[in-house]
């Protein structure tokens with residue numbers, strides 16, 4: 216594993232250097248790459264991952280040039296913390312300014328994260344008891360499982376400011392999500408929408424195969440989300456939830472032996488369906504945290520599963536050759552196959568969670 220990881224970091228450095236040359240002056244954040252064309256969306260939900268991968272690489276290597284890049288790419292997002300039209304503030308700001316604060320402990324990044332946390336809690340409706348995810352679509356009050364990821368920033372904001380209001384909202388959100396987003400087998404719906412009185416309007420999907428199916432990345436967001444809730448609260452109910460979701464993921468019958476799932480566990484044409492390396496990377500990173508909170512025997516199982524994902528993603532099947540894959544690190548992710556979008560492509564967040572998983576793995580092993 217040590218030599219695989221060394222090779223991953225070397226390849227990441229090569230790709231990130233090429234990517235930063237390519238986007239040196241343009242104020243954009245690359246999200247994916249398909250048929251030789253970049254998807255560049257400066258202020259969408261993925262914009263924080265671009266600086267984030269440079270921060271992670273800097274943390275892995277101490278490469279000062281990459282630190283400079285990370286700082287420059289983060290500064291491109293200076294107006295993002297004020298956005299109030301989406302729940303994705305955690306992804307956008309905690310993976311960029313939040314990482315900057317982790318490294319630099321500077322007041323600019325701390326202020327950005329607090330501003331973003333205020334923007335995010337402005338989307339909490341106390342009557343409903345949840346943060347609203349999207350402003351678009353057919354739903355009255357949509358909440359998506361991905362939203363669990365944005366709670367990390369709120370927990371952090373309470374610890375940083377000493378003001379419990381962020382944490383209290385995060386806990387309310389996590390509790391109500393736990394009540395309504397999960398089926399009996401701990402698989403998760405993608406979108407649950409609520410009526411104004413807080414009752415459920417509908418349960419279904421947007422990016423998954425069907426309302427009854429298990430969209431792979433959604434299961435990974437759920438696992439990561441309840442693991443981080445346990446980190447900040449030590450509430451047993453969150454640990455139990457994370458353990459149950461981990462069991463669902465690891466026991467999925469349709470996931471191939473390399474532990475990289477198809478884009479949806481129930482996609483109709485398995486094995487002729489695209490994989491989602493991003494779901495696997497998020498899962499690996501989450502399990503490497505969760506293994507720290509559980510019994511020794513379970514810990515070994517989680518660690519082994521995470522290790523097998525990292526091993527697969529480090530193989531030539533998933534790890535890009537130098538200069539290929541639009542300079543992204545991983546191949547074979549899927550954004551939203553159900554919408555005909557980003558099918559079997561590189562995705563910036565797959566790279567982000569892959570580097571985070573490698574960082575966690577290395578900290579545990581070496």
Ligand code: GLY
Pocket residue numbers: 260361422432550
């Ligand atoms: N948060 C959107 C996605 O996972 O595609």
